[in-house]
Amino acid sequence: MTSNNTPNDILIIGSGVAGAAIAQKILEQHPNAKITMLEAGGKMKMRDFALHQDYLVTGNMPYDYYHDFAYPNRDTAGENESLGKTMLPMQGSRLLMYGGSTVHWGGWSFRLKPEDFELKTRIAKTSQHLSGNYDLIDWPISYSDLEPFYCEAEHYIGVSGDSNDTTSPRSAAYPYPAFPYTLEDKPSIEAMQSLGIKYSHMPIARHGLTASESTHPPCQTTGTCKYCPFGARYAAANYLDDIQTFYDYPNFSIITNAAVESLIMTNKHKVSGVHYIDKNIDQHATQTLHADLVILAAGAIESSKILLRSQNDFWPKGLGNDKDLVGRNLITHPYLMFEAELPENPLGLIPEMDFPTMVSRHFDSPEEQSEGKYIIVNPPSSIGVKLAQEMQNGKPLNVIRDELTGKTKLQLHALVEIFSQRDNRLSNVSKRNHIGLQETAINFDQGPDFEVRIAQIQTEIDKIFTAMGAHNTKLKTISWRADHAACTTRMAHSSSEGVVDKNLKVFDVENLFICSNSSFSSLGAVNPTLTLTSLALRLAHHINENVLPNRQAEAGNNIAIHEAN
């Protein structure tokens, strides 16, 4: 075991949006702070036109290596273990690499709604008819506590949205205007109008045009968002590159291919560093880094697993796990894909964009909360013929033109809130994956109320399809993929119901913070990334204003030394 004896002010584990936002905000105020970021995966070239064209013509993701493999089956060894009644696929759900899952995310940038922060209180009044055994809590913070940081987060990641949209209360405008509805939204919007269903512009993390200085170019609507050649969609990898390229932060460094094994404790209440394996040095030897503060920002799954692996005399069941809550209450978003047939497509609608421009949060409402809120999205690629595919099949022009305006399938997608159940959990497996991390076991059961809820949602979707003139509504797929895995180290009022406090600090540990979806108290019905970014900026604000000054005042210790250098 080797040790880097120069202690860090702050150690950040994980290089996704949470880690990147925290690092940037702290460095802006403390440019000489010694911050080291550890990333288990490697780097990939971003903003490269050859890789962009390769993705365009083959559909191959240049970062596919950093996805989990599929679960083992009869023919392939696979990775991870699915133990419960409901399979949560991990393949494709996250990226274990520099920049984290923001390298492949869609950029849907929703705020939660005020009622989401009071799930337990509100649902207790109305949920007598639910038969599942749910473990619900309220957030220890309110929407208004987070609202200023939502505004800051929308500017940090560059969201294009409708500033007049009152779906969630806001005190500041979006940095960029909303993308107009595409013509593909016409059938859905007209149907929703006829049914009195509210809808709005999709808030989307795509940089817009700006007169101010920016290293982030505007979206050029290339329709290849999964690998943007310009970096117009937020990706933490680009931002971390920029921090290192354009700013003078002499004590900031990122170590890639460095998998954290466990946290080191000085005593029950203080973490002093991490043990990790640096594959650049040795595939097997453990290295050590010390720090005054440690921030776990490694995603819901890995952050929880690191705590569980950090067993010692002070925390025999894993760090922060005296109450056996770490890794439990796992939830994600089931993603429902409904499909129907339109008898004709007179406008010749075909996909023109790679992100949706319309969303309905009509059913993401207090009235629906006890059943499980949901949003409806008009996906950008569901309608019309795939021109390239038809031509590659050798079809002549007249046939393609007839198909273009003829019968077509179309889809509506829904994202549904589900509730935490204590027995739904994740844990470590001793076997290591191809990145070098210990694999994950997931034990998950969708619960007894889910099928009923799906039937209710399908009824509403069928009404929309029918209003469009479409028929044969069917639920094509339910994706339980673990993209939005959350709530496994929940933020709570006390250690009896959660793992971290309202400042994301682990209960009973003075210098360890967890900033990932795992710290959500509940998930709501919307994509979590904007909320996670807001929490990250709020944590950085707390560290800047309260933690670092106090630590400097207490000891005149390393932080003061690094500031003076």
Added chain:
Amino acid sequence: MDTSETYDIETPYPYIEESLNLDADTFETMWQLLSCIFDYWELAMPTSGAKSQLLVFMQNRMKINLNYYAEYKNAACVIHELNQKFGKHNGTIHLLTSPEAAIKPANTRLARARQMVSNEFITLALSIGGFKSFGAKNALGYINGGNVEGKAPYRIFSDHTDEDSKKDI
């Protein structure tokens, strides 16, 4: 002599600049293939720059995988033979439409020319503007510019009751 070390420079696909230089006959044949794709499906050809976009595209394919050098040489040879057999225009159309070029796995020279070259050129042709013939304003791969108010880079739906629909809780 420059002795600076370069071994740790990041590179996603090391390539040799000289290896990207295709002979003139092969490139001209590939340009004829792309032109035929535009003609056969009556795609809207960009007013300028299509030929240079083809060159950049081919070089990018070879950068990532030098096997594309051989694929393009093979496709040129296949097209020459087909043109001799069916006539200049019909030979290339045979490549684009013949079922025997679509067999999988692509284990004939004809099938490789279709599946590794002309199919990719179809995607390229659409992405540099060919899609406009089908009435759309934007398409996957097309670089159509930013979201400028009043000049959206794609076909839009104007929502006249927008303000009412936004009202929520």
